[in-house]
Structures are given as C-alpha cells and as structure tokens.
Amino acid sequence: MEDLILRDYIVSAASQINAGNGTNGDNPTNLGVNDFSLVATSLDTNNAYKFMSGIEGMDRFGTGPVRSAYFMLSSTELQTDFDALAGSSPGGFLSQWNYPTNASALPSEYGSVFNIRILTSSEAPVARAASDMGNDIYYNTVLGKQAITHINQDGFSMNLIYRDPYYSGMLAQNATLAVKFAQAQAITQDTAIRNLLSTSAFILAV
Amino acid sequence: MTEYSRMAKGHYTVSGGSIGVSAPNAKVINLPFQPDYVEFINYTEASAGTDDAVPFAWWDKDMGQGFAVIQRSSGSGAMVSDVVEANGISSFSAGLALQFGARQQVVGATAANPIVFNVTAHGYSSGDVVMFQGLYQTQFTAGMPQIDGMMFTITVTDADHFSIPWNGNQSNYTALSASPTGAYVKKVLYPYLYFPGVAIISAITLNTPTGYTTVDTTSAHNFVVGQEVAFRIPPNWGTIELNSLPNNVVPGSPIYGYVVSVTDYNTFVVNIDSSSYTAFNSNQTVASVPGGDFPQVVAVGDVNTGGVQLSAGSQLYPPPQYRPIGNVLVNTINGPAIQGAFVNNTRQGFVIGVGFAKGDTTAFLGGAANDVIYWRAFSHDMNVV
Numbered sequence: 008m009e010d011l012i013l014r015d016y017i018v019s020a021a022s023q024i025n026a027g028n029g030t031n032g033d034n035p036t037n038l039g040v041n042d043f044s045l046v047a048t049s050l051d052t053n054n055a056y057k058f059m060s061g062i063e064g065m066d067r068f069g070t071g072p073v074r075s076a077y078f079m080l081s082s083t084e085l086q087t088d089f090d091a092l093a094g095s096s097p098g099g100f101l102s103q104w105n106y107p108t109n110a111s112a113l114p115s116e117y118g119s120v121f122n123i124r125i126l127t128s129s130e131a132p133v134a135r136a137a138s139d140m141g142n143d144i145y146y147n148t149v150l151g152k153q154a155i156t157h158i159n160q161d162g163f164s165m166n167l168i169y170r171d172p173y174y175s176g177m178l179a180q181n182a183t184l185a186v187k188f189a190q191a192q193a194i195t196q197d198t199a200i201r202n203l204l205s206t207s208a209f210i211l212a213v
Numbered sequence: 214m215t216e217y218s219r220m221a222k223g224h225y226t227v228s229g230g231s232i233g234v235s236a237p238n239a240k241v242i243n244l245p246f247q248p249d250y251v252e253f254i255n256y257t258e259a260s261a262g263t264d265d266a267v268p269f270a271w272w273d274k275d276m277g278q279g280f281a282v283i284q285r286s287s288g289s290g291a292m293v294s295d296v297v298e299a300n301g302i303s304s305f306s307a308g309l310a311l312q313f314g315a316r317q318q319v320v321g322a323t324a325a326n327p328i329v330f331n332v333t334a335h336g337y338s339s340g341d342v343v344m345f346q347g348l349y350q351t352q353f354t355a356g357m358p359q360i361d362g363m364m365f366t367i368t369v370t371d372a373d374h375f376s377i378p379w380n381g382n383q384s385n386y387t388a389l390s391a392s393p394t395g396a397y398v399k400k401v402l403y404p405y406l407y408f409p410g411v412a413i414i415s416a417i418t419l420n421t422p423t424g425y426t427t428v429d430t431t432s433a434h435n436f437v438v439g440q441e442v443a444f445r446i447p448p449n450w451g452t453i454e455l456n457s458l459p460n461n462v463v464p465g466s467p468i469y470g471y472v473v474s475v476t477d478y479n480t481f482v483v484n485i486d487s488s489s490y491t492a493f494n495s496n497q498t499v500a501s502v503p504g505g506d507f508p509q510v511v512a513v514g515d516v517n518t519g520g521v522q523l524s525a526g527s528q529l530y531p532p533p534q535y536r537p538i539g540n541v542l543v544n545t546i547n548g549p550a551i552q553g554a555f556v557n558n559t560r561q562g563f564v565i566g567v568g569f570a571k572g573d574t575t576a577f578l579g580g581a582a583n584d585v586i587y588w589r590a591f592s593h594d595m596n597v598v
Contacts, residue, residue: 012557015310019410020555022445022511025362027504032353034362036504053458053467134311139361139502141346141395146311181217181594193555197443197513198457198467 009165009190011130013157016192018132018146018202021154024049026205034139037208038088038147040098040120043079046149046203047122050077055151055199059124065107073106076124079203081117081147082131087209089117089125123149142206151199160189219246219592227584229339232258233265236567236577239300239338240586243546244562247304248590249274251563257584264288265576270565272302275596279303279566285576297578300336300568306561307403314400319348320373322357322389328381331374332398338567339369340538342404342432343377347395349499355387356396359497363413363507364401366432366479366538378431378479379415383496405535406558408435414444414508415479417452417493425473426455426487428510433478435535436512440472442483443513447506451494455485457513469513478536512555533558563590 024046028039057075064072081089092100102118103109115126132146159165170183194200221244230237251272258266269284269292276282281301284292321331337343342364349356365377381388389396412430421427436442444455457467470483497505533556534542545558565586570576580586 011309012559016407016555016557018310019407020511022411022443022509023507025504025506027506029504032503034358034502034505132311135313136316137311137313137344137346137362139346139358141397144362194513197511 008186009157009188012190013155013192014130014132017148017155017194017200020194021148021200021202022197023146023202023204026203029205029208031142031206031208032140033142033206035144035204035206038085038092038203038205040092040100042203042205043120043123044098046079046201047077049201050149050151050199051122053151053198055196056153057122058150058152059111062107062111067107070105070107071101073101073119073124074122076119076122077149077151079123079125079147079149080131081125081127082133082145083127083129084133084143085145085147085205085207086117086127088205088207089120091208092120138206140206145205145207147203147205149201149203151196153196154194154200156193156195158191158193160191164188218594219244219248220589221246221248222587222589224585224587227580227582227586230577230579230581232263232577232581233575236338236569237579237581237584238340239567240565240579241305242562242564242588242590243560244590245546246592247306247561248563248592249304249596250591250593251302251304251565251588253565253586253588255580255584255586258286258580262286262290265573267570267576267578267580268292270297270302270578274304275598279568281568281578283570283576283578285570285573293572295570295572295576297568298571300566301578302563302565304561304563305402307406308559308561310403310406312402313344314402316346316397316399318392319345319389319396319398320392322348322381324357324381324383324386324388326380326382327368327376328357328360328379328386329370329374329376330398333373335369335373335375335398336567337367337369337375337400339367339375340541341367342401343367343398344401345396345398347393347397348389349396350387350389350393352394354499356389356393356499357381357386358499358502359385359495359505361502364404364432368538378429380495385496385498404432405435405537408433408535408556408558409440409512410435412479412510414446414450414493414510415495417455417487419452419490419492420486420488422482424486424488425482426470426485426490427476427480427482430479430510433536433538434481434510436472436475436481438472438475441469441513442472442510443467443469445509445511446493447508449494449497449501449505450508451491452487452508454490455487467513475536477540478538 025035029036062073259268
C-alpha cells in the first residue's frame with residue numbers, strides 16, 4: 008500500500024516526457040532506444056546522481072559491459088518491448104542475464120538500455136486506453152538518486168493489525184485485519200526525475 | 214446495530230441548478246467509509262412543493278451505481294414515485310490514480326477559443342476533468358489531435374455541449390463534425406488525488422503584469438501564493454527560457470519562479486520577468502503529434518509551501534483545499550497542514566449526481582441553487598440476497 012501511494016504520488020507530481028522514437032505512430036510512441044538516451048542525457052544535464060556504477064566487461068560468452076545507470080520503474084507488460092530492443096544498433100537492450108555478473112542485479116531487474124537499468128513490476132502505473140490511438144499509456148519513472156524521499160512519521164512505520172474474532176462478539180464471527188501507517192512523500196529534486204510515457208508495440212496475450 | 218456498520222448524516226446547500234430548468238452541480242460527500250445505502254430529504258423543496266422538484270430520494274448499491282428511487286412533485290401537490298437511471302446516487306473510492314469513466318463518442322468540436330465539444334448526453338458537470346483521444350477529422354492529417362492526452366477542466370454549456378480552456382482558433386486546428394471515427398472523450402475520475410501535480414500549460418502571457426508572467430493551465434493547478442514552481446517547455450512550444458535547466462546565467466542552477474497571485478483555478482502569475490522571452494506557441498501542427506511533448510509546470514522547492522495569512526474570521530488551521538473550477542475551494546478530509554505542501558487527497562464516500570427522473574426529464578435529482586438537503590448514509594454489516 009505504501010508503494011502504491013508513492014507510485015501515484017509520482018504519477019501526479021513528476022513531470023512527463025512522451026516517448027517519440029518508437030515506430031507505432033501513436034502519442035506517446037512505443038519505446039525506442041533513443042528515448043532511453045534522451046532521458047538519461049536530460050538527467051545528466053540536470054546533475055542527477057546515478058544509482059549504480061557500471062559493470063566491467065568480462066571474458067564470458069554472450070555478456071557485455073553495463074554502463075553506470077539510473078533506475079527506471081516499468082510495467083511487466085512492456086517486457087516484450089524491451090526484448091524487441093535487443094540487438095538494436097547502437098546499444099540496445101541488454102538482458103540482466105547477459106550482464107558480466109549478476110551480483111549487483113536486483114530481483115526485479117529486467118535489463119538495461121544505455122545508462123538506464125530497468126526494474127519491472129505488475130503494479131507499475133498504466134493509464135488504460137488513454138493514448139492518441141486509444142492504446143494503454145505506461146508511466147516509466149526514471150529516477151536519479153536524489154529525486155525523491157519517503158518519510159515514515161515518528162513511531163508510525165507500518166503496523167499489521169489483527170483482532171481475533173473471539174474478541175468481536177459472542178458469536179465470534181468477525182475478525183479485523185488491517186494495516187496502519189503514517190508517511191510522507193516528497194520530490195526532493197524535481198530535475199532528477201522524469202515519467203517517460205510510452206505505449207507498447209505489442210498486444211499483451213492474456 | 215451490529216459493530217461493523219457505519220452511519221453518517223449531514224446537510225449541505227445546493228449550488229447551481231434551477232427547478233425544471235437545469236441540473237445543479239454534482240455533490241461529492243467525503244466519508245470515512247463507502248456507503249451501500251443513501252437517502253436524502255430536500256427540505257426546501259419538500260416545503261415549497263414546486264412542480265418538477267425531487268424532495269425525497271433513496272439509493273441502495275444493489276440498484277446499481279448512478280440509480281435512485283425518488284418521489285417528485287407533479288405540480289398539483291401530489292407526489293409521484295419515479296426512478297433515476299443515470300447520474301443518480303453512487304458511491305466511490307478514490308484511492309488509485311489513472312482511473313477513467315466510460316469513453317463517449319465526440320460528435321463535433323468548434324475550432325474556436327474556447328473549443329466547444331458536442332457529445333450527446335455527456336452527463337458531465339462543470340469542473341469535471343476529461344481527456345480526449347483520436348481527435349482527427351481526417352485521419353492523421355486534420356483535426357485537433359494536438360490536445361489528445363491532455364487533461365482539461367470542462368465548463369458545461371448544456372446537456373450535449375461543454376467547453377475546454379484551449380484556443381482552437383488557430384491555423385493548425387480543424388473543426389470536428391459528423392462523429393469522426395475513433396474520436397472519444399472520457400472523464401478522469403480522480404484528477405486531484407495528489408496535488409499540486411503536473412499541470413499542462415495552455416497559454417503564457419509574457420511580461421503581464423509588467424515584470425511578471427501570467428500562466429494558464431488546462432486543468433486546475435492548485436497552486437497557492439508563495440508556491441515555488443518549475444517549467445518544462447518543449448522547444449517547439451516557444452518559451453524555453455522558463456525551463457529549469459539549463460540556466461545560462463548561473464549554469465547548473467535551476468530557474469524557479471514563485472507564484473505571486475492566483476487569478477482562478479487555471480491562471481496564476483509568477484515573479485519571472487519574461488519581457489525578452491520567446492512567445493508561447495500552442496499552434497502545434499498535426500504532424501507533430503506522434504511522440505509530441507506537452508508544456509508543463511510543476512511545484513518544486515525544499516519547503517514547498519505558500520502559507521496562508523491569518524485574518525479575522527479565518528480558521529486557524531484550515532485543511533488543504535483544491536480549486537476544481539473558478540474560485541471554488543473544496544476542503545480535503547485532511548487535518549491541519551501547511552497550505553501549498555503536497556496533499557494526499559485519497560478519499561471515499563458518495564455522490565449525488567446530475568441525473569433526472571425517468572418519467573420527467575426536467576425533474577433533477579439534486580435540487581436547485583440554495584436548496585438545503587439533509588442526507589444519511591449507511592454501510593451495513595450484512596447484505597442478504
């Protein structure tokens with residue numbers, strides 16, 4: 008729940024860039040490799056801090072070096088689009104499995120394009136049927152290290168509350184299950200965060 | 214009453230609308246629960262007995278969202294039982310962003326300032342926020358797709374028409390007619406869950422007033438005086454000098470402005486002298502649409518606050534407010550907060566909509582301006598079917 012609130016807060020409060028280097032003719036377009044480069048260049052120009060240092064190349068088949076990078080939070084529904092960027096010239100998508108070492112990869116990390124490492128989640132924000140052509144719009148949040156903060160208020164980090172039905176009445180029928188938390192979100196540096204909006208080049212199979 | 218049921222009551226004074234002529238503004242009631250049963254009494258109309266008035270109404274969630282059973286005045290002093298089948302009473306839970314209402318076909322739109330849209334029986338209220346898609350009169354060559362994907366606050370003209378704050382009276386905009394294929398509008402259900410948020414800029418008036426800059430947005434900016442703001446103007450929109458970075462005077466130091474006055478929901482003035490800046494250009498070409506970016510303004514700052522001066526009669530700690538249209542201020546459910554700081558406006562409750570009686574289309578559910586309505590809302594433990 009805390010993550011969903013932070014997600015929606017960023018959707019509402021961070022500025023947006025529409026992807027324009029895809030080929031589907033929509034607005035925004037699907038993701039092209041140059042969209043990744045443009046966003047990373049924008050954050051570099053704004054003196055944003057990268058999250059990860061690079062991974063040096065090693066003498067292992069099928070692997071390639073990884074640049075120092077910002078994080079991008081994306082929907083799992085875009086994974087097909089990322090795969091389709093593999094082999095794009097120059098750069099293109101590098102699967103996390105093709106990193107020289109997976110030691111620094113996060114469990115949700117799907118891969119990288121240029122200076123952006125991609126984390127995917129099924130809970131990433133999507134505006135359904137909202138593009139110029141009526142396709143889903145995906146909010147890919149690209150972050151510098153100093154962009155946002157998340158503050159738990161004093162003594163109110165998340166509590167899971169469970170009250171046994173035994174205590175709720177003589178027939179013991181109703182239990183209570185809830186979470187309680189008090190938190191605040193803030194964009195600490197607006198120039199170090201961008202929502203890269205895109206559509207998909209594919210129709211998701213269900 | 215069992216222990217998990219919730220009950221609430223209250224009253225309010227209706228804004229807008231006229232008995233037998235026009236619907237009032239939809240009324241949103243925020244509650245700490247989502248009711249499954251609502252009833253209300255329009256005390257003013259129960260007393261007056263005017264023809265077409267609706268003094269009594271009931272709604273159960275099992276009827277369906279937007280329905281209601283009503284008693285309406287028939288003019289001879291007799292009450293008639295009737296129902297509302299759309300835009301009646303409904304519950305809501307505004308917890309997640311990016312939720313939309315059903316899409317509706319755009320019948321036509323004027324290439325004027327403001328643009329007036331024709332959407333048959335749209336059911337919207339002034340202050341609602343909508344988004345468009347596929348506004349092509351001729352696919353990919355003519356129309357007004359430049360505004361697709363932006364959020365607009367609407368002003369309702371009548372049951373089939375509403376206007377948006379955008380200048381369509383420009384060379385690259387073509388009027389829409391005859392229900393173009395793929396041209397749709399849909400309501401953004403919860404546009405201000407977190408505010409102030411990103412606002413799309415519809416116009417920038419340079420050096421107005423002298424030494425300042427006046428900015429218009431497509432939907433409510435929800436800024437307050439003293440707010441620090443940043444701009445993101447794509448190159449083809451003109452006024453790139455307002456952008457945070459790069460700063461040619463002090464490289465690496467972002468340019469920000471402070472809001473010095475708020476004219477209304479979508480207009481404010483910042484303390485940036487724009488007398489030598491490039492003119493803003495919203496006359497974008499249709500060809501620029503694929504991948505085109507929008508001009509934006511966002512709230513920024515380490516201490517993102519404007520503050521509110523205390524004056525005689527003011528509340529000491531007013532809750533954060535948003536301004537959906539005109540200068541109407543709507544309280545959030547939050548407690549004391551610094552005005553201008555980011556606000557979480559997630560909420561739930563019910564809405565008394567702009568619907569009318571099935572048997573009399575001029576009998577509007579929500580009453581008329583200055584009517585006093587007393588309501589009760591319930592959330593029951595058990596629903597036996």
